Amino acid sequence: xxxxxxxxxxxxxxxxxxxxxxxxxGLFDGVHxxxxxxxxxxxxxxxxxxxxxxxxxxxxxxxxxxxxxGRLYSTEERLSLLEELSVDVTVLCDFDSIRDTSPEDFAxxxxxxxxxxxxxxxxxxxxxxxxxxxxxxSLKERLAHFGVGSFVLDEKRYFGEEISTTRIxxxxxxxxxxxxxxxxxxxxxxxxxxxxxxxxxxxxGIPTVNLDLKDDLYALPHGVYATAVVIDGVPYLSMxxxxxxxxxxxxxxxxxxxxxGYDGDLYGEKMYVYFIKRLRDExxxxxxxxxxxxxxxxxxxxLSLESEKLWQELGLK
Numbered sequence: 001x002x003x004x005x006x007x008x009x010x011x012x013x014x015x016x017x018x019x020x021x022x023x024x025x026g027l028f029d030g031v032h033x034x035x036x037x038x039x040x041x042x043x044x045x046x047x048x049x050x051x052x053x054x055x056x057x058x059x060x061x062x063x064x065x066x067x068x069x070g071r072l073y074s075t076e077e078r079l080s081l082l083e084e085l086s087v088d089v090t091v092l093c094d095f096d097s098i099r100d101t102s103p104e105d106f107a108x109x110x111x112x113x114x115x116x117x118x119x120x121x122x123x124x125x126x127x128x129x130x131x132x133x134x135x136x137x138s139l140k141e142r143l144a145h146f147g148v149g150s151f152v153l154d155e156k157r158y159f160g161e162e163i164s165t166t167r168i169x170x171x172x173x174x175x176x177x178x179x180x181x182x183x184x185x186x187x188x189x190x191x192x193x194x195x196x197x198x199x200x201x202x203x204x205g206i207p208t209v210n211l212d213l214k215d216d217l218y219a220l221p222h223g224v225y226a227t228a229v230v231i232d233g234v235p236y237l238s239m240x241x242x243x244x245x246x247x248x249x250x251x252x253x254x255x256x257x258x259x260x261g262y263d264g265d266l267y268g269e270k271m272y273v274y275f276i277k278r279l280r281d282e283x284x285x286x287x288x289x290x291x292x293x294x295x296x297x298x299x300x301x302x303l304s305l306e307s308e309k310l311w312q313e314l315g316l317k
Contacts, residue, residue: 006079006090009056009114011097020118021054021089022046023111025126028057030072030165031081033185034123034156039085041153042121051118052088056111061216062095070218072165077191091115103129107142119149126152158183169218175278177225178313186315187228187274190217190255194266206295209266211255211273213242222253226277226302228316229259235316236262237302239295240273243282247291258295260302274314276305 024042028035039055046053060075073081075092082090098110106128111117120143128134134142140150156163163183171180172188181187192211213219222243229238240257257273279298285291311317 006092009091010094020116021052022119023115023117024055025120025122026057030168031078032163032168032183034163036185037156038121038123038153043086045119054089054091055082055087056091058095059092070216072218074217100130103134103138107139112146112148117148121151123153124155172220177275177277181314189272189274191272194269194271206258208256208258211271213253213255222282224279224298225275226279226305228274228276228314229271230316231262235311236260237306239298239302241282246284
């Protein structure tokens, strides 16, 4: 087996494993439940063949993944999701390096000669080659010519409706966070390194951690949310404000998270914040007492959500 985690492909030959590999093909921009079904199928077949599983995709910054109002996840976040799905190696392809590759060369050079594919798994709507002129049917035929197997995954729908990153963004826009979690396979999250704040929350007896928001990623509407974080494998409920904290003077938009039942030092640590429910709009309060009163109301609402079922629905247990 090969245990390489990430390979950057730019038209040259990384040759993942001498014995070959199973390759899952796709953009996997949201790593949602349809993507997960495809990768699960590829994982199963890789295990049957005793081969490593490789995912061939593009960095989140690639033009092939841009569209709508920002990417859902960064490359690093997508890599962490793929690792959770037991992918042995992720091949991040520089889009410009294969932009003009013919369908024939993509099958022959990229998949067979360079990656050593023994089996390719891809969706019914997969396109490839210059201008996206190749499709699932033609790729299956081309790979068969080289003695490489294929498995084409049929369309997956959720209660009769399509599963797509665009639809997931629509659910997030509508603040249907649990609906988005069902399509994603786990709760929508943001990540960041915990940075020093101004200490406003600590001064109120309600310490918080601050995360900067990534300008080039999708962002939820400003407001206060019921959220969760996982620290050392333990999930904690939390309250997170997305916005500018107007009560203490406008700041750059950021995430400020109060972790319930935890008082350790997280400065400099990388944190994942998972979103559960919108509680209210971000508000300006005339004084600290009114703010504290509202925070306690928010806290009680968040605590009322906790259950084993919630953690399972969020994909955190």
